[in-house]
Amino acid sequence: MTVHDASQFEVKSEPFYKTVANEEALYEAAYRRRMPVMLKGPTGCGKSRFVEYMAWKLGRPLITVACNEDMTASDLVGRFLLDKDGTKWQDGPLTMAARIGAICYLDEVVEARQDTTVVIHPLTDHRRTLPLDKKGELIEAHPDFQLVISYNPGYQSLMKDLKQSTKQRFAALDFDYPEAEIEAEIVAKEAGVDADIAQKLVQVAHRTRNLKGHGLDEGISTRLMVYAGQMIAEGVDPVAACQMTLVTPLTDDPDMRQTLQAAVETFFVS
Amino acid sequence: MTVHDASQFEVKSEPFYKTVANEEALYEAAYRRRMPVMLKGPTGCGKSRFVEYMAWKLGRPLITVACNEDMTASDLVGRFLLDKDGTKWQDGPLTMAARIGAICYLDEVVEARQDTTVVIHPLTDHRRTLPLDKKGELIEAHPDFQLVISYNPGYQSLMKDLKQSTKQRFAALDFDYPEAEIEAEIVAKEAGVDADIAQKLVQVAHRTRNLKGHGLDEGISTRLMVYAGQMIAEGVDPVAACQMTLVTPLTDDPDMRQTLQAAVETFFVS
């Protein structure tokens, strides 16, 4: 058996996370039962940050896998590699997590091909096992292992959704952008700007979020607001900073750009 | 010939399974003739648990394969691997089961590509052989070997169904969710909650099962009820516990969520 260095997956310092409601307590209860958990919510609202924070709080290593449509079951489970003595088995991230008792976080799992999602089934019921079919080995998960997945309800289409037999293996927590006050606090801290600027950025973002589905696919995320704040903190003119971080990345439609630009100017042109 | 360690596939302790009707007797009769068996029924109703239980009762090793659309015949039958002396044949799970006389359980077989299903044909008629074409070898199945597959009738579409020439190789048993009383007993035992809570959870689940096809793809499975019970046993408020385990995982439709939430509150808000 391969011995993995769990320490490289430890979350070394406390990630900055602002609790919104009872999500910490619910997650901790689920973890005590090692219940698989699904985090639902829009782009950039803090799902990844939350699982990182909980891993730090629970003192468990965290292994994150960004899922994508070209990812195969082997990318998760492992494969044989050629060695000077022939082939050698190389654990994939899921297998590694099951062995060392990490929290394994499959980000945007619905992007993955179905074989990837089927492979997690025996890890998410009473068996808590992972069959390495290609190796003829059956792994029993470490007692501390837990599986967490994320899911953006806005993305799913008829063609691409989790199967019910997968969904019904997870307890689920809803996430959304934080309250205005909390979000401003986050922006101020992460970008290094004062509260006034942070609040203005949040107000711009809130206007765009109302445009979701009316010309915009998504509103401005917390991340982009932090970018805007960082540019301002670097001495860039706030309107230019907002244009570069809140307007230009979001859309190429001239009308929509004008609308966003107007929102920026409302708050930043005195 | 590779020597396999059959003991790792033994079911060590009696799985918790509540008999519903005459399914045990029918399965035992079929096994005496080594007749291939197909288990039909919805997500999470206990098909996998049943085959595990029967393997334990019959004292046979059990090899389970979660089928998926990227699984090839080689994943089942085996392949050549590179060794320091060249290539070495590695038995797949089906070949291993045929050699050691295990029960081989192909879960959700219809997900697999057709080459996977064709490969089981000679194992499911009077021949009871498995040709390893790539190796030029013809395996005769161990006298105790039996093939079991599962099949969810709700999933099949015109594009993806078993061929008649495959279907007609199996005797079939229907499965469904257990009776309310039995289901409550299961939930109470597995989650560690009292009978009253378990019964309430079952009543919530029954309401959702009537919504199947009317806005829900599937009703709440026994597994999710157990999750709800576990959260309550961990001290979480029952309504929050049900929301996390019975409502949020199932749907993102606001109306449907309200309906489910109302069902939860009917039983858990006094």
Added chain:
Amino acid sequence: MTVHDASQFEVKSEPFYKTVANEEALYEAAYRRRMPVMLKGPTGCGKSRFVEYMAWKLGRPLITVACNEDMTASDLVGRFLLDKDGTKWQDGPLTMAARIGAICYLDEVVEARQDTTVVIHPLTDHRRTLPLDKKGELIEAHPDFQLVISYNPGYQSLMKDLKQSTKQRFAALDFDYPEAEIEAEIVAKEAGVDADIAQKLVQVAHRTRNLKGHGLDEGISTRLMVYAGQMIAEGVDPVAACQMTLVTPLTDDPDMRQTLQAAVETFFVS
């Protein structure tokens, strides 16, 4: 040249086969000329059994290949494998059959990709050769070699059919389910039940065969009747036995199930 052990492909004991008409004499005449033969007929009517019987009668080894849509020409012809001294050629089943003078039976050949069917062309005309393009070798078939394929006319669609240039390389024999009397004899012998039960099973099956195309894709095959008989021989109640083997495997449509159930009860509920 690889030396193959032909003995493992010998049909050791006489397979149970009931002659229907002049198919034995016709096949023998075709074999004397080593003419390629195509067996046409529905699922489970005895095509595979017939070719096994003829191989036994003619004293020729039989190599059967279950064709499928993922099968490549290499799966039939052979490929290079890695050895400790580099690559080594591994004959596929068709090449092996051509070398040792076996009857090569390609079951459901239309399932295979076109490269598989094109590969048999030079073996089925005056050349009787098989070019191993990847090896730069041209094999002359053993004088006793013969190619047999099976074909289910009910399956073919516009998308998936044999090319005329393939079809016109075979003499063809039609197969169908055996006459009622013969079929009952087969069921009685194979399942170990008395003539009365066997005849009742045949009568149930005949009713379902009339439903083909009217709600059923195929009628009950001889194989499923044998399963029913076996369950009854194991002491299972005939109605339960028929439900498990003749009704549940065939369809999930509630109305059709009721129709089949009624047919069973007509004969087995006194």
Added chain:
Amino acid sequence: MTVHDASQFEVKSEPFYKTVANEEALYEAAYRRRMPVMLKGPTGCGKSRFVEYMAWKLGRPLITVACNEDMTASDLVGRFLLDKDGTKWQDGPLTMAARIGAICYLDEVVEARQDTTVVIHPLTDHRRTLPLDKKGELIEAHPDFQLVISYNPGYQSLMKDLKQSTKQRFAALDFDYPEAEIEAEIVAKEAGVDADIAQKLVQVAHRTRNLKGHGLDEGISTRLMVYAGQMIAEGVDPVAACQMTLVTPLTDDPDMRQTLQAAVETFFVS
């Protein structure tokens, strides 16, 4: 450079071929200029036999490749194989033909993927070279090398046709079924039946050829007539022999079968 054993590709004895018109003289003139030649005509009308005959007459080795849609350029040109000292180049059939000065016959070339057809371009103009891109080598064709392809005009669809830039590299000869008298002579000689039976078989075939496009994809080929004659020569009743070789292989449509059966009986039931 690999040394190939050209002798295995020699046509050892004169193939039986009945000249129809001036096709021999035209082919010989084309060969003197090493002009690429395309043979056009329906299934089983003798195209392959003709090129075999010409190779024998001209004393050139013949390398035949049955093209198919899964064939890659590497299958024609060659590839690297693993050896005990690393990789070793293995010439494909086209490369081999170009080296030893064979006639290379690509049968049903339109079936192949476009990379296969593009690969022959530099061999079919004034360059007469074959670049082995993967090897970084440029082969000059042997002075005796010639390329011949076959093409069935009945098959081509909008999706699958030779590109004009390929077509315009070949001189072309039309082929069709031989005249009745010649065809009867062929059948009599190849099957070992007397002239009377052979003529009757030809008359049956001619009737079916008029049905082409009116319920039949192709009429009866010379090859199937030879099969019928062979069965009769083996002592099989002519009507049964014709049914097995001229009716059953061609169609599964009951009306069309009856029409064909009637044609058989017209000539063979006295």
Added chain:
Amino acid sequence: MTVHDASQFEVKSEPFYKTVANEEALYEAAYRRRMPVMLKGPTGCGKSRFVEYMAWKLGRPLITVACNEDMTASDLVGRFLLDKDGTKWQDGPLTMAARIGAICYLDEVVEARQDTTVVIHPLTDHRRTLPLDKKGELIEAHPDFQLVISYNPGYQSLMKDLKQSTKQRFAALDFDYPEAEIEAEIVAKEAGVDADIAQKLVQVAHRTRNLKGHGLDEGISTRLMVYAGQMIAEGVDPVAACQMTLVTPLTDDPDMRQTLQAAVETFFVS
């Protein structure tokens, strides 16, 4: 860990770049925060030149990757190669850039498959890490590493666009063709022609840019104008030079060619 020779990716001499607006200052501010940057604009307007210029100005090595639809995540991240002692990991360009602290420029990123774009996510948020899943290693990006991507808004279709969860990880800068005067200066300098000819070429180009969407997919780029100037500097007649570089490459439509030709003659036929 592999040691890379960063020097081969240094931009040795100052690339010729004419600043248009405040793009340099904005980029420098973004780089100080190591913020990921997206460059938006039409074909050949100077996006690649700009990033090359900024890399030179900031003294950072630059690794450019031309994305395409067949590029896989492994092409970016790296893969195992066979060595005489077995397999050896080979860093891909993204991994190399993350290790040596280069600016990594993914040109036309939207062409790449989604797995390529998902792979950059952990490098573009607070983590600044790159998981090498196949190696079980987690790389922390060098403090000087920055990711830059380019994006042509004119290309995107419904089928092929960046996901919002990718877009919202980048600050964005718009690019367009330079002002007439600046563009003429560029053409004169790069082609080695006098100002008069350069201005005429720019005027021809401006006319074609108005035709974008009215028969032309794109107008004449700065690059093609430089080509025209170079041909003229080589002594070619200006009208022939423009035809070869500004007309013939752009379109095959006879009317559109006449329009372009007329524009050329307006300025170059006196």
Added chain:
Amino acid sequence: MTVHDASQFEVKSEPFYKTVANEEALYEAAYRRRMPVMLKGPTGCGKSRFVEYMAWKLGRPLITVACNEDMTASDLVGRFLLDKDGTKWQDGPLTMAARIGAICYLDEVVEARQDTTVVIHPLTDHRRTLPLDKKGELIEAHPDFQLVISYNPGYQSLMKDLKQSTKQRFAALDFDYPEAEIEAEIVAKEAGVDADIAQKLVQVAHRTRNLKGHGLDEGISTRLMVYAGQMIAEGVDPVAACQMTLVTPLTDDPDMRQTLQAAVETFFVS
């Protein structure tokens, strides 16, 4: 670094090429600037011959690649091959050309997949580099290297066209069939027939070229006329020769064949 034998790619003797207009002078001017050149024109009009002639005239080696839809970027750039000491890099034709300073001619480049066309971008702008991503190496093209591509405007469809960002990297030259007189001279010289016959062949060809788009995909190319002349020079009757080389290869439509046949007879039946 691999040392390539450039001499095998030298054009040893002067190819026969008849200059039509100023194409030689234009090409030479473009080559002096090492400008990428695109040759546009119909099948068989002499594009390949022209580039061969120019390579001879300029004394540069010529590496020709026939592009096709299965060609990958690796086929152009190179790949790792297994050696007795592990893997060894093998330059592809494009890399080889860039190293030795050859003219690299990509024939029918639009047939290739997009990754192939993107790979040439850095070789066709001021960078003149070729990144070997898989090797982590950046090649600077030899000062004499030039890239030439061919493009048949008649072929392009909406699905398959060069991207504007590729097109705008090339100066372009139009090609068409030569004038009647010149074409007759070519046919006479290449086929070895007298001027009278050559002129008649050209007149037949001209008639068919008017049928392009009216039942014929392309008219008769110069190459096919040379074939006709060669057959006549071999003593074949001119009408039979024309039928074999000008009529039968071009079309299978009976009406169109009659039209072409009539054109032949107008000139060759006295």
